[in-house]
Amino acid sequence: MRFFEDLTLGERRELGSFTFTAEDIKRFARQFDPQRFHLSEEEGRNSLFGGLAASGWHVATVYMKLLVADTQRSDREAAARGEEVAVGGPSPGFRKLRWIKPVLAGDTITFSSEIETKRISESRPEWGIIQARNRGTNQRGEAVFSFLAIGFVPLRNKSA
C-alpha cells in the first residue's frame, strides 16, 4: 500500500476482471446466501433477476479479492524497486453500497477504485483517511455495483 502523501484525488486503480460462472455463483450461494435465484438457473429465470444471479455479497467479496491481489502485487513491485511499503490500517466501514443491476451467470465484471476524498485524521494525526469510490462494470459497460469505502492510510512523514 502507498503512503497518504503519494495518493492523489481522482486517481483511479484498475483492479481487474472476473467472470461469474454458474458454478461459482452456486458454490458461493450454497456457502453464504442459499436463496433460490442464486442456486438454480430455472429459479433465476423465474425471478426478477431474469437469470441465475450472483449474490450481492459474492460480487462484494470478488471486489475484495481483486483489491487485495492488486495491493499485494504493487507492494511487491515497490519493494523490488527498493521503496518503503506502507501498511494500511483497518477499514471502519463504508457507505452507500448499491447493487445497481443483476450479475448473471457468464457476466464479466471489471472493478476499479477511485480516490474521492483524503484528509488527515484529527484524533490520530499519524493516519490519513481516504474515501474511495469502488465500482463494478459489466461487459456491456453498465455499472452493476458501487460503494464508497473508507480506509486508514499511514503518513510517510509522521511528524507532519
Added chain:
Amino acid sequence: MRFFEDLTLGERRELGSFTFTAEDIKRFARQFDPQRFHLSEEEGRNSLFGGLAASGWHVATVYMKLLVADTQRSDREAAARGEEVAVGGPSPGFRKLRWIKPVLAGDTITFSSEIETKRISESRPEWGIIQARNRGTNQRGEAVFSFLAIGFVPLRNKSA
C-alpha cells in the same frame, strides 16, 4: 418472508449466533480476503486488531447466511400453518455499514435485524420498501457490526 402489511416498525428479529473459529476465519480469508492478519495468529497479534481477526466481509456473509436460514425457517412454519408466504424482491443496496470492533478467533457474534422505516414505493406501488438496522453483538455485549439494509417487500393487498 412476511407481507408489508404484517411488518411493524421497531419489530426485531433475532437471527442467531455464530462462533468464528480460527479455521473458519482462515478458510474465508484464503478464498476472498487473503490479508496477513486474517491468515495467521501471529500476524493478527502484531496488527491493530490484536489477534487473528475475521474479514469484515466474512462477518457480513455470516449475517446473510443466518438471515436466509431464519427467513426459510419462518416461511416453512407459515406454510405449515396454511398461511400465504410472501416472496421478497431484490435488495438495491444498503447504507452506513460499520465494522465497529474486531471479530477475533473464538468470538461468538449474535445477529439481529430491526425495522426502522417502512413505506410504499412510489414508482412500484405493489411493493413496500423497508429499511432494517442489522447488528452483530459479541459475547461481551459489545456491538461489532452494523448496517442499514434496504429491501423490497410485496404488499398483500396489491389493489391498495
